[in-house]
Amino acid sequence: MLLDTPICDFGWKAPDFELSDSDGVSHSLNKSMGENGLLITFICNHCPYVHAVIERLVADAKTLQQEGIGVLAIMSNDYRNVPADSPAQMKLFARQHGFTFPYLVDENQSVGRTYGAVCTPDFFGFNNKAELQYRGRLDDAGMKDAANRTPELLNAMRQIAKTGNGPRQQTASMGCSIKWR
DSSP: OEEEOOOOOTTOBOOOOEEEETTOOEEEHHHHOBTTBEEEEEOOSSOHHHHHHHHHHHHHHHHHHHTTOEEEEEEOSOTTTOGGGSHHHHHHHHHHHTOOSOEEEOTTSHHHHHHTOOEESEEEEEOTTSBEEEOOOSOSOTTSOOTTOOOHHHHHHHHHHHHSOOOSOOOOOEEEEOOOO
16 A cells, blocks of 8 residues: 655654664664754565665765765565565665675664654655754655656754755655554
């Protein structure tokens, strides 16, 4: 089912969490926060919307990391009912696409629920005080040709890094619904 993300709840304080990647290495929000903020993206391996943007997301994430912004990807789908999203498949997906950021398994779906994630991809951009400042889309290309795209997420995160505040105009991300138990 195709869903849109809700409007950004500016200033919402991100709760800390601890999740592991597919190798069992533990990561937390607090340890992943960059000096200029943090991007958390809820994705999965099988979603056509994620497939359409993954190369751009990885490229933008590398840029953000070089600019002092931490990046985490979280997979909250019930992978027992969607085997394509299993930890072994996550590891393969991350390797195939050159992830430079941790890809974490939300085993009991508690982080996805706490954050109010609704679809894949779903982007949460925080300032360095862990206050939500962006809940929009990656760019204006979506599933189309991205040659002349406006990198809305990249631009927003740069603004957040500089000012601590995100843009007031944001366009919702859209994608496949998270597969809840």
